[in-house]
Amino acid sequence: xxxxSKNEKYAExxxxxxxxxxxxxxGMVSMEKVNLEDFQDGKLFLMEGIPAYVxxxxxxxxxxxxxxxxxxxxxxxxxxxxxxxxxxxxxxNKNEKK
Ligand SMILES: [Zn+2]
Numbered sequence: 296x297x298x299x300s301k302n303e304k305y306a307e308x309x310x311x312x313x314x315x316x317x318x319x320x321x322g323m324v325s326m327e328k329v330n331l332e333d334f335q336d337g338k339l340f341l342m343e344g345i346p347a348y349v350x351x352x353x354x355x356x357x358x359x360x361x362x363x364x365x366x367x368x369x370x371x372x373x374x375x376x377x378x379x380x381x382x383x384x385x386x387x388n389k390n391e392k393k
Contacts, residue, residue, distance in 0.1 A: 308361045314357055319355045320353045320355070322351055322352025323350070324355075327349045328345065329347045330342065333366070340366075340370045345366075
């Protein structure tokens with residue numbers, strides 16, 4: 296799966312989830328590309344060029360839930376991929392312990 300096709304999927308998602316106006320100040324929002332970042336387990340996870348609504352008044356960034364979920368999935372997948380170097384795991388069963 297290429298980054299391009301993923302971003303097209305996100306663009307579809309965000310069109311369906313248009314908030315219309317800023318949830319914080321009621322200002323006008325416009326679609327812009329943002330970077331999602333999360334720091335977990337000492338690693339920085341980054342998704343670049345994610346379409347999101349940005350408020351033109353207060354700068355509030357609004358990313359639709361499905362895209363956040365995708366980002367979280369990506370983090371989980373990356374974590375599992377790192378763990379899978381020892382053991383090949385399939386089926387999505389949760390048996391890891393921290
Ligand atoms: Zn605002």
